[in-house]
Amino acid sequence: MLKIVKKTEATIKQKIAINIVGIFAALTAAALFLALSGFNPLQVYISMVEGALGSSYRISQTVIQAVPLIILSLGIAIAFRMKFWNIGAEGQILMGGFLGSYFAYNFSQLPKPALLLLMLAAGAVGGAVWALIPAWLKVKFHANESITTLMLNYVALKWIEYLSAGPWKDPAAFGYPRMPRFTENAILPNVFGVHIGWIIALVLVVVVYLFLNNTKKGFEIAILGESENTARYAGISIGKTVLLAVCLSGALCGLTGIIQASAVNNEMSSALANGIGYTAIITTWLSGLSAPVIVLVCGLFAILTQGASYIQTAFGIPSAAASVLQALILFFVLGSDFFTKYKFVWQKSEHQTKEGK
Amino acid sequence: MKKGLKKTSLAVLATFTLGLLLAGCGGADNAEQGAADGEQTNDKVKAGFIYIGSAKDGGYSQVHDDGRLEMIANIGEDKVETLVREDVPENQTVENVMNEMIDQGANIIFANSYGFQDYVKKVAEAHPDVKFMHFSGSILGDNYGNYFGRMYQPRYLSGIAAGMTTENDKIGFVAAMPTPEVIRGINAFTLGVRSVNPEATVQVVWTNTWYDPAVEKQAAESLLDAGVDTVAQHQNTTAAVQAASERGAYSVGYNLDMREANPEGFIVSPVWHLGAIYTEQVQSVLDGTWEATSYWGGIAEGAVDISEFGDCVSEETKAAVTEAREKIVSGEFDVFAGEIKDQNGNVMVAEGETLSDEELLQMTWFVEGVVGDTTMTQQ
Numbered sequence: 157m158l159k160i161v162k163k164t165e166a167t168i169k170q171k172i173a174i175n176i177v178g179i180f181a182a183l184t185a186a187a188l189f190l191a192l193s194g195f196n197p198l199q200v201y202i203s204m205v206e207g208a209l210g211s212s213y214r215i216s217q218t219v220i221q222a223v224p225l226i227i228l229s230l231g232i233a234i235a236f237r238m239k240f241w242n243i244g245a246e247g248q249i250l251m252g253g254f255l256g257s258y259f260a261y262n263f264s265q266l267p268k269p270a271l272l273l274l275m276l277a278a279g280a281v282g283g284a285v286w287a288l289i290p291a292w293l294k295v296k297f298h299a300n301e302s303i304t305t306l307m308l309n310y311v312a313l314k315w316i317e318y319l320s321a322g323p324w325k326d327p328a329a330f331g332y333p334r335m336p337r338f339t340e341n342a343i344l345p346n347v348f349g350v351h352i353g354w355i356i357a358l359v360l361v362v363v364v365y366l367f368l369n370n371t372k373k374g375f376e377i378a379i380l381g382e383s384e385n386t387a388r389y390a391g392i393s394i395g396k397t398v399l400l401a402v403c404l405s406g407a408l409c410g411l412t413g414i415i416q417a418s419a420v421n422n423e424m425s426s427a428l429a430n431g432i433g434y435t436a437i438i439t440t441w442l443s444g445l446s447a448p449v450i451v452l453v454c455g456l457f458a459i460l461t462q463g464a465s466y467i468q469t470a471f472g473i474p475s476a477a478a479s480v481l482q483a484l485i486l487f488f489v490l491g492s493d494f495f496t497k498y499k500f501v502w503q504k505s506e507h508q509t510k511e512g513k
Numbered sequence: 514m515k516k517g518l519k520k521t522s523l524a525v526l527a528t529f530t531l532g533l534l535l536a537g538c539g540g541a542d543n544a545e546q547g548a549a550d551g552e553q554t555n556d557k558v559k560a561g562f563i564y565i566g567s568a569k570d571g572g573y574s575q576v577h578d579d580g581r582l583e584m585i586a587n588i589g590e591d592k593v594e595t596l597v598r599e600d601v602p603e604n605q606t607v608e609n610v611m612n613e614m615i616d617q618g619a620n621i622i623f624a625n626s627y628g629f630q631d632y633v634k635k636v637a638e639a640h641p642d643v644k645f646m647h648f649s650g651s652i653l654g655d656n657y658g659n660y661f662g663r664m665y666q667p668r669y670l671s672g673i674a675a676g677m678t679t680e681n682d683k684i685g686f687v688a689a690m691p692t693p694e695v696i697r698g699i700n701a702f703t704l705g706v707r708s709v710n711p712e713a714t715v716q717v718v719w720t721n722t723w724y725d726p727a728v729e730k731q732a733a734e735s736l737l738d739a740g741v742d743t744v745a746q747h748q749n750t751t752a753a754v755q756a757a758s759e760r761g762a763y764s765v766g767y768n769l770d771m772r773e774a775n776p777e778g779f780i781v782s783p784v785w786h787l788g789a790i791y792t793e794q795v796q797s798v799l800d801g802t803w804e805a806t807s808y809w810g811g812i813a814e815g816a817v818d819i820s821e822f823g824d825c826v827s828e829e830t831k832a833a834v835t836e837a838r839e840k841i842v843s844g845e846f847d848v849f850a851g852e853i854k855d856q857n858g859n860v861m862v863a864e865g866e867t868l869s870d871e872e873l874l875q876m877t878w879f880v881e882g883v884v885g886d887t888t889m890t891q892q
Binding site for chain 2: 213214333466470472
């Protein structure tokens with residue numbers, strides 16, 4: 157009989173080996189799917205890489221895809237270390253975008269550096285406040301945070317939709333429900349052809365890494381994630397630590413929101429997050445909550461996204477098929493993660509015969 | 514072990530930083546890329562098509578894809594190659610898609626949704642060597658123009674058919690967003706209805722989306738709950754038609770013949786014919802004669818028309834619609850000729866006057882007979 161058994165934590169080598177097998181299984185399954193749809197899988201794969209990295213323009217596009225994923229994953233990782241399941245990045249992006257845009261729309265007469273700093277700070281505050289609601293509910297009432305953070309995503313989305321159809325509607329857009337574009341001094345500058353968000357992302361990788369591994373607070377967060385009782389015996393203030401960590405988590409998600417709104421979209425809109433808050437949960441999980449690995453995973457994920465986008469135009473692959481391709485790859489890679497913690501074993505089925513089966 | 518991991522992680526980080534830096538350095542000069550070729554004839558054209566929905570959505574985007582295929586058949590596969598992207602949302606994504614197409618060598622790009630407009634203008638201004646045509650908007654520059662059709666003409670005709678078919682004189686209209694295009698269409702439809710059935714009303718429900726089959730269907734159901742027996746629509750899919758079919762109500766479609774979604778109650782669809790305009794555009798790029806234009810063709814130019822009638826339409830109705838169609842084609846009749854009153858009974862177009870194209874493109878008021886509000890996007 158086939159049984160699933162929890163095994164001792166895999167070593168790094170084993171983990172890497174398992175993930176590589178997962179990626180190969182993914183590519184094989186996707187190849188089968190592509191072949192059945194009448195495309196040459198090898199050609200498609202080669203163009204996916206070309207499409208993501210084949211020219212300086214394409215690389216810069218891939219980097220633009222990776223930046224928000226990296227910052228979001230860092231934020232989510234802080235909460236996940238504590239086993240606080242923050243599924244609310246999507247809403248925190250929107251609320252960060254909202255508060256940051258408030259300054260973009262109303263204080264556009266400020267000098268550019270001041271306005272941008274104000275917007276970024278407001279974005280972080282917006283995301284932090286939005287994340288604090290479920291954190292407070294958790295501390296005060298033990299409310300399940302995966303539910304509350306998820307539900308607040310929809311509240312945030314409806315709030316932004318209301319703004320774009322009502323009070324913040326662009327009067328120049330006739331009846332079309334959209335918000336005005338940012339003025340030039342509310343748009344983050346480019347550094348080497350890619351918006352400055354990439355520098356912010358890399359700085360944050362270092363900061364979050366140091367915070368989680370080399371500070372007392374970071375250590376307390378990790379202990380709290382291991383066991384609430386241990387944390388209590390160690391004299392850690394549980395409530396304060398939860399609020400602080402989730403606040404930071406939300407702040408990073410909110411910061412992503414205003415960076416995307418300013419640098420990429422040049423406007424606030426209800427499509428600002430567009431699912432990336434959920435994608436970042438996957439990349440966070442795949443990276444094992446480690447800040448440097450996040451850069452690697454998000455980089456690979458951006459290549460996958462950009463490559464999938466490229467093959468749609470290059471091969472005329474329908475968008476639905478491209479989504480299937482991405483989903484297949486994710487399914488296998490995430491699935492392989494399972495084998496780092498569990499294994500299948502064949503057991504001589506003594507019980508079965510005894511139980512008279 | 515732990516230390517080893519730290520080192521590898523740092524190495525990974527360093528590599529990526531380097532990669533990002535390199536990418537950044539390279540990215541700076543890509544604006545100048547390819548500004549070399551000017552106005553000349555092309556042996557082969559690469560044309561990009563950007564759709565808001567699926568090319569098989571049974572409606573709006575399919576109409577564009579049909580036009581693309583017709584264009585390829587007209588021009589020949591040896592002369593034109595097309596790049597297609599479906600399901601592109603009306604946000605910054607479309608900018609990436611256009612840049613991707615340019616990166617792959619597109620000479621001309623057609624973008625099919627209103628919300629793409631600002632992005633088209635932005636990308637067009639950064640790429641003066643590539644040509645852009647935006648559907649349903651109003652932008653016009655050296656290398657970008659817009660194309661659309663006088664859809665209000667077939668909408669008026671479909672209104673006549675609906676006005677003569679409705680049994681309780683209550684017609685519903687599922688509409689996307691209160692833009693001038695949609696308001697103009699609802700007005701033309703209502704004028705058509707009331708030209709044959711002065712008692713009838715047209716009740717409007719806004720969905721706030723061009724493309725969301727579930728929401729489109731819900732909106733149609735809310736109208737049917739309110740007692741309408743005919744549902745017309747300005748949406749991208751057949752969802753509203755299906756909703757009417759399930760309740761045994763009549764449907765006026767949009768974009769293409771939608772009888773399959775409501776076999777018994779289908780009246781007629783105002784439809785697009787985009788093969789001609791796509792052919793003309795791509796041919797002019799081949800010939801090197803392309804110029805940015807605002808194309809607004811009507812029934813006479815073959816850009817728009819009505820589909821075949823459904824089985825429930827009487828001979829008398831068909832005759833009335835056909836007669837009106839002939840008058841529109843000949844120019845004898847204009848849909849927006851006075852006298853036209855707004856919802857409050859104010860005369861907006863006096864007897865003997867006709868709205869200009871400019872006024873039509875900025876229409877923000879409903880004609881008498883419409884039940885609804887142009888300023889609110891209520892569900």
